[in-house]
Amino acid sequence: MASSADPVVNNFPSIRATDICSIKAVADESAKLSAIPATYNSLTDPRQRQVSDELTAQIPVIDFSLLLSDDPQLHAKAVQHLAKACEEWGFFMVINHGIPVSLIDDVISLSQKFHNLSDEDKAEFTDKGVSTPIRCGTSFSPKSEDVHYWRDYLKVITHPHWAFPHKPQGFNDEAKEYCRETRKVARKLLEGISESLDLEPEAIAKATGFDTGHQVFIANLYPPCPRPELALGMPPHSDHGFLALLIQNDIGGLQISHKGNWVNVEPLPNSILVNTADQLEVASNGKYRSVLHRAVVNKKETRISVVTVNGPDLEKEVRPMPELMEREEAVFRGMKFKEYYELQQKNRLDGKTCMDHIRTKPREQRVLLGHLKASCSVYGNEPSLTVIEKTNLNPAAVGDIVGTWISESW
Numbered sequence: 001m002a003s004s005a006d007p008v009v010n011n012f013p014s015i016r017a018t019d020i021c022s023i024k025a026v027a028d029e030s031a032k033l034s035a036i037p038a039t040y041n042s043l044t045d046p047r048q049r050q051v052s053d054e055l056t057a058q059i060p061v062i063d064f065s066l067l068l069s070d071d072p073q074l075h076a077k078a079v080q081h082l083a084k085a086c087e088e089w090g091f092f093m094v095i096n097h098g099i100p101v102s103l104i105d106d107v108i109s110l111s112q113k114f115h116n117l118s119d120e121d122k123a124e125f126t127d128k129g130v131s132t133p134i135r136c137g138t139s140f141s142p143k144s145e146d147v148h149y150w151r152d153y154l155k156v157i158t159h160p161h162w163a164f165p166h167k168p169q170g171f172n173d174e175a176k177e178y179c180r181e182t183r184k185v186a187r188k189l190l191e192g193i194s195e196s197l198d199l200e201p202e203a204i205a206k207a208t209g210f211d212t213g214h215q216v217f218i219a220n221l222y223p224p225c226p227r228p229e230l231a232l233g234m235p236p237h238s239d240h241g242f243l244a245l246l247i248q249n250d251i252g253g254l255q256i257s258h259k260g261n262w263v264n265v266e267p268l269p270n271s272i273l274v275n276t277a278d279q280l281e282v283a284s285n286g287k288y289r290s291v292l293h294r295a296v297v298n299k300k301e302t303r304i305s306v307v308t309v310n311g312p313d314l315e316k317e318v319r320p321m322p323e324l325m326e327r328e329e330a331v332f333r334g335m336k337f338k339e340y341y342e343l344q345q346k347n348r349l350d351g352k353t354c355m356d357h358i359r360t361k362p363r364e365q366r367v368l369l370g371h372l373k374a375s376c377s378v379y380g381n382e383p384s385l386t387v388i389e390k391t392n393l394n395p396a397a398v399g400d401i402v403g404t405w406i407s408e409s410w
């Protein structure tokens with residue numbers, strides 16, 4: 001096991017993400033080295049590196065054209081598939097989404113070009129706080145972190161008001177088109193998800209102001225890392241809105257948590273990867289749990305991912321849908337989305353802990369964690385199985401909690 005006492009880690013001068021503009025520049029300079037700064041050593045326990053490869057092929061696939069179908073039976077099938085994907089995985093690949101491949105390719109290559117601009121060229125966009133429409137930086141929230149992440153980011157608030165960097169040339173126009181397209185896909189998916197909860201298709205969008213809602217465009221760059229087994233591009237976390245839509249260059253690195261296992265995501269050609277996010281968990285009253293995910297890095301190649309996170313109106317207070325409350329008890333309290341978003345962005349990214357601020361039933365979780373810790377003389381799949389047996393709980397719920405616990409404790 002490597003630790004900060006490992007000479008391979010320690011022969012690199014200590015670097016804090018607060019003192020650098022990008023990890024890309026550090027990686028470029030250190031390309032021939034075999035070390036990383038100890039401040040980037042986040043995978044301290046080998047158990048955190050375990051991946052369940054056999055689950056990759058089981059990741060659900062949603063055919064978007066069926067969701068749009070005029071044939072009620074085909075549409076109903078698609079809604080059923082969505083329900084299953086949201087309930088069991090919180091993650092799915094969307095095929096036949098209608099977004100041109102050329103647009104996707106352009107957005108990825110322009111995102112890479114943006115990150116390749118010099119530090120001076122990017123200086124005007126340096127992250128000056130969560131409410132700034134355009135901000136670029138490195139890691140996640142460097143000031144609040146003990147350990148940093150091997151990632152540079154550009155984050156732009158693209159809806160309800162459009163803002164975007166004016167360079168490199170063409171980026172603004174292509175991104176505008178892409179953001180519009182992904183909002184359309186996200187809205188349709190949200191309609192299908194609404195239906196799958198026995199609500200009117202428009203119900204969630206209307207109650208939460210989706211049409212004046214918040215969209216963030218995030219371009220992530222993960223440079224090659226000399227010790228990928230020690231560093232993470234992004235730690236385990238869930239996203240803040242309803243649905244996050246992700247595209248990437250040909251390099252893998254996204255992993256999702258499924259029943260306590262980390263699973264590599266291998267996208268189908270031309271698919272868009274979708275994960276359900278925190279506000280959907282709130283609106284569905286905990287039925288569709290936001291998926292815990294992370295980004296791993298590799299030794300040789302630069303990975304680019306582009307995410308649009310599509311959420312409610314910042315001024316709306318999001319709470320479990322009132323129609324669901326006729327038959328259920330609320331497991332979340334309402335919170336203005338602006339407040340939630342700022343909470344999530346300002347702090348250290350830490351599993352799903354941000355949701356603890358709005359849970360009405362944190363006790364249930366603590367009891368579960370107690371069972372889990374007590375039963376955890378083994379690792380991998382077994383603790384979650386033990387907890388499922390002991391508590392008779394929904395395996396997906398246990399998987400989530402196990403994932404959060406793994407990210408907090410290991």
Ligand SMILES: O=C(O)CCC(=O)C(=O)O
Nearest residue numbers: 218220253254295305307
């Ligand atoms: O790059 C990835 O695969 C994950 C990115 C991500 O989770 C995010 O930007 O929130």
Ligand SMILES: [Fe+2]
Nearest residue numbers: 237238239293
């Ligand atoms: Fe994410």
